[in-house]
Amino acid sequence: MKIGNKPDLQQTAAAAKQAPKSATTVATEESTKGLSERAAGVPVSFSSSARALDSQSRTNTDFDADRVKAMREAIANGSFRVNAEAVADKLLTNTEEFLVHARG
Numbered sequence: 205m206k207i208g209n210k211p212d213l214q215q216t217a218a219a220a221k222q223a224p225k226s227a228t229t230v231a232t233e234e235s236t237k238g239l240s241e242r243a244a245g246v247p248v249s250f251s252s253s254a255r256a257l258d259s260q261s262r263t264n265t266d267f268d269a270d271r272v273k274a275m276r277e278a279i280a281n282g283s284f285r286v287n288a289e290a291v292a293d294k295l296l297t298n299t300e301e302f303l304v305h306a307r308g
Contacts, residue, residue, distance in 0.1 A: 278284035
């Protein structure tokens with residue numbers, strides 16, 4: 205079972221699809237009829253700082269696809285072993301960093 209997957213949710217979704225449209229929904233559909241998606245939206249612009257962060261995040265990858273592939277293969281064939289000491293050390297380090305930043 206998936207986390208957050210509630211059996212009642214499917215029934216609720218099906219009922220919502222069959223429910224009659226409210227007056228507000230009908231009015232909204234009528235007022236936007238004939239408008240393109242672009243015209244119906246709100247214009248958005250990004251600051252130069254946001255654009256710089258975006259381009260920087262695209263070039264700086266902390267993701268190593270080869271390492272992920274090797275780990276997937278190790279998990280699949282049963283040879284992957286968790287280093288509990290390394291996990292604990294990393295948890296402590298991350299918690300310490302979080303607390304330092306939280307205190308200011």
